[in-house]
Amino acid sequence: MSSVFDVSCMVRVSNRFEDLSAHVEIEDGTVLEPGDQMIVHGTPIHPPYGEVRVERRRATVTRASWLGHAWARLTGDLDCLSLIEVGFSYGRPQ
Numbered sequence: 001m002s003s004v005f006d007v008s009c010m011v012r013v014s015n016r017f018e019d020l021s022a023h024v025e026i027e028d029g030t031v032l033e034p035g036d037q038m039i040v041h042g043t044p045i046h047p048p049y050g051e052v053r054v055e056r057r058r059a060t061v062t063r064a065s066w067l068g069h070a071w072a073r074l075t076g077d078l079d080c081l082s083l084i085e086v087g088f089s090y091g092r093p094q
Contacts, residue, residue: 005061008026008071009079011055017050022045034073041057
């Protein structure tokens with residue numbers, strides 16, 4: 001059975017030339033494990049170009065079951081393998 005609870009978090013969204021990113025930091029130190037899900041509540045944050053927005057939000061965390069944790073670990077490792085690209089060619093590079 002999964003447990004569901006709310007946490008407070010900080011959401012940082014950057015829309016700058018050197019950094020286009022979005023990060024969520026849980027404020028109470030809760031650690032998410034593979035398979036856990038978190039939904040951040042509120043309207044989407046769209047900073048204009050060149051700016052960074054930081055907002056405090058509420059989020060709902062749903063803990064995965066032990067089977068969900070195991071499945072996420074197994075399939076996560078396999079999904080990483082799909083990022084590897086290997087190429088073979090005959091002869092020496094010119």
